[in-house]
Amino acid sequence: MPWLEITSVHAKTGAPLAHNRLLTHQRWSAANVSQVAPAGRGRWKIANEHTNVITTKGYHVEQNFGHGKHSLAALLLRLNLLALLFHPVMQGCDDKEALLRQTLGRRQTFFDDIRAFTRSMVFEHWHHLMDCMIRGLELESKLDTG
Numbered sequence: 001m002p003w004l005e006i007t008s009v010h011a012k013t014g015a016p017l018a019h020n021r022l023l024t025h026q027r028w029s030a031a032n033v034s035q036v037a038p039a040g041r042g043r044w045k046i047a048n049e050h051t052n053v054i055t056t057k058g059y060h061v062e063q064n065f066g067h068g069k070h071s072l073a074a075l076l077l078r079l080n081l082l083a084l085l086f087h088p089v090m091q092g093c094d095d096k097e098a099l100l101r102q103t104l105g106r107r108q109t110f111f112d113d114i115r116a117f118t119r120s121m122v123f124e125h126w127h128h129l130m131d132c133m134i135r136g137l138e139l140e141s142k143l144d145t146g
Contacts, residue, residue: 004028006037020044054084058108096130099143
């Protein structure tokens with residue numbers, strides 16, 4: 001299986017900025033390595049950004065979360081990753097959630113508000129919670145007019 005090492009250096013000083021290795025099934029040669037290398041760097045960047053989201057944006061997952069086959073930590077990690085994947089779907093399908101996310105800005109703020117509401121109130125279902133948050137932020141007019 002072919003592999004490739006990439007070292008990015010500062011244009012003026014030559015100091016190393018990043019070092020990556022790429023293991024791929026793609027066939028590459030001197031002619032196409034300039035196309036394969038950025039793809040590998042892009043895959044690393046996407047993985048790194050997802051790690052950043054799950055560790056800093058309200059999912060409460062640390063990088064050393066624990067990964068035993070029979071451990072609670074592995075189950076919790078899977079649930080957090082499922083939430084990470086499901087939230088964009090909810091935002092795309094639920095106009096109320098999309099409005100709240102847009103208004104509140106940070107995902108962490110949205111989660112904190114949900115946490116605050118559900119500590120002291122019981123909601124029959126998700127839409128009741130979203131309606132309560134929209135009323136509290138006085139966003140009814142934005143929902144009606146789109």
